[in-house]
Amino acid sequence: MAIPSPRRIARMTLPLRGAGAIVVVMSGAGCAVDRAEIAKAGHVPVIADYAAPADIADDPWAPYIAEAASRFDVPETWIREVMQRESGGRHRAVSRAGAIGLMQLMPGTWRELRGRYRLGSDPFLPRDNILAGTAYIREMYDRFGAPGFLAAYNAGPGAFARALAGRHRLPPETQRFVAAIAPRIEGIAPASGAVPTAHAALQGAIAGSPRPARPVLSADQTRPAPPPPAAETFAGGFRLVSAARAATLSVSLAAAPPAEAADPAPAVSPSGGWAIQVGAFRTLEPARSAIEQARAAAPDLLASARPATPNVETAHGRFVRARLTGLSPEAAVAACRRVVRQGQACFAVAPAARS
Template sequence: MTAPNLSWTARMRTGLRGMALLALALLAAACAGDRAGMRHSAGYVASGDYAPPGPPHDPWGPYIAEAAARHDVPEVWIREVMRVESAGRPDAVSSAGAMGLMQLMPATWEELRLRYQLGPDPFHPRDNILAGTAYLREMYDRFGAPGFLAAYNAGPGTFERYLARQRSLPDETRRYVATIAPRIAHVGPVNRAAPEVYAAAAVPTEIPPGLRRVGRAAPAQLAYRAPPSPPMHVQPATTVAARTVPTPPPVTAPVREPVIVRAALPPAPPAPPAPSGRFQLISSAHAAPALAAPRPAQIDGAWAIQVGAFQGHGPARNAIEQARRAAPELLASAAPAVSRVRTDEGELVRARLVGLSAAAAVAACQQVERRGLRCIAVAPDAQG
């Protein structure tokens, strides 16, 4: 019997140990890479050095309270969205690249950062919560509740196409609304979304799969002046200077709107006095009571906004561009409409953006007014 070759056996054992160590090193590197991947997105990196301002049981409470007060959003809305989105982890990054406590996509974060003059770090809990809360408010102003949850999760463009029955909602979005909506249904902002928003973007808490199911009846449209929005001045962690472009003041003389006459209809009851507010809706309710559900065009893009009447085409076009900059996402697909109209002070040039849904027109005017510009949301029957 031949004696075993001890030197060869020793070499084999050494080689196997080396391969095992190499495998462990590669595994550790891969795990470290995964951990690093959970802390960055689109060039943004979470530093991890975010000292909570609150106690252990509510580490981000002071930031939540600040954001709720600034944007008129109930604290429970912020907490529930944060709970579902990130489970309270400031360095969380989704597989799609959404970042931080409120899970903001990089492009959305950048837009909100510039709009509300926030700092450069999207993972910073204060700025992330302020931006996410502002976005919740924008979606609520545009779609009401619980539609704002669907828009926050799937994106406003996706939700708009769902409302227009052009596509279905993702299963994740339907579960998202069903999870959060029942927990926040008992509370709302001080300044509620306009009734037209709820009428145009109404969805149930349990959204069924497939295309949107629209009932035969719809809420009657009301003449409504939205209450004033809370101030939107956010003091950032790092202030970014914003450039303002002066807008020529519109002529204050009222523009004559066409008189709407409907034969064989009883006179409309007088509208109740509207509370003071930031912008005005010109609705068909001024002309006659609603006898049927609004036409599909009132949901699918027959609304407009008016941003003034001026003494020339140049100021009118400038006002339209300033409105676009104030609400870029809402007005990206709206068409400019400049026309001459007769007023008590002579002929003026009226500036409008057309081709909007009711919800988009109301929300756009709110954003435009926050920039100090005038804006009127115009219903289809009031256009002329």
């Protein structure tokens, strides 16, 4: 199939609704082939040009990166590394899969982030693309810690959660993505503090090895903290924590029980005052998503649980806690075991520890 010339490509463009950007529009059979061949030949869809905000030739998007880093408490180094790996700093970049702009956001992800953070209508606009990509980094970090957020950003949170659970291996592209960036951001964390990550689980997901029986936090990633009041430890590594401490932990992958040990559903008991917490997020939407993901992991135990998304003020700002309430102690502990096996954070919270 002949590759269209740049002039012909320019004639095949239509303006995006409500925006000055222009993208290639192709119809009929063989559309994917045409796009792939154009990309292989080095042609990029013609879109509107944007003036860079900075005078520094080798750092044209610095003001937008600084704004995004401040707004979402994400280190500038993380943004730069992801951007460089994803698009090479080219604001016109469009991948074969359809990812857009500097941060290479998929159209569906862009639409969600645009609405959630009240961004403009043009996904190629560098400022909005950087803001959206940085918000996505923050959301993935809140769920998976570092460097897990890299895998979730590249492969998608669902794919990474399934990989953490040992269901499949991450794509080679994602493996290369993490391997290229992780060493360059080691030791760099948001101003609000580092979130511990279960490295054994992450390495198993990337390498495709069976799920480790007990993911262990590396010693240099845990921050010293006083023991929570009235803490009680259960078999399987689940811990009851106070609401104050749980609010400051945006993500913590609790130690999972051995893979061989089955979790029989506890005997049905009246609903109680216990709860599980599956994250603390900057905004409401990720909290709701985390609740639904947890409910799907243990539908028989959490079908009648009540969702709760209370706000809490901490020294690091306001967080929205994602909780399922009205559980018996047996159901709370058993549900957390299943949720963690799906790669999601989970704490069982006793009535005395709730606020």
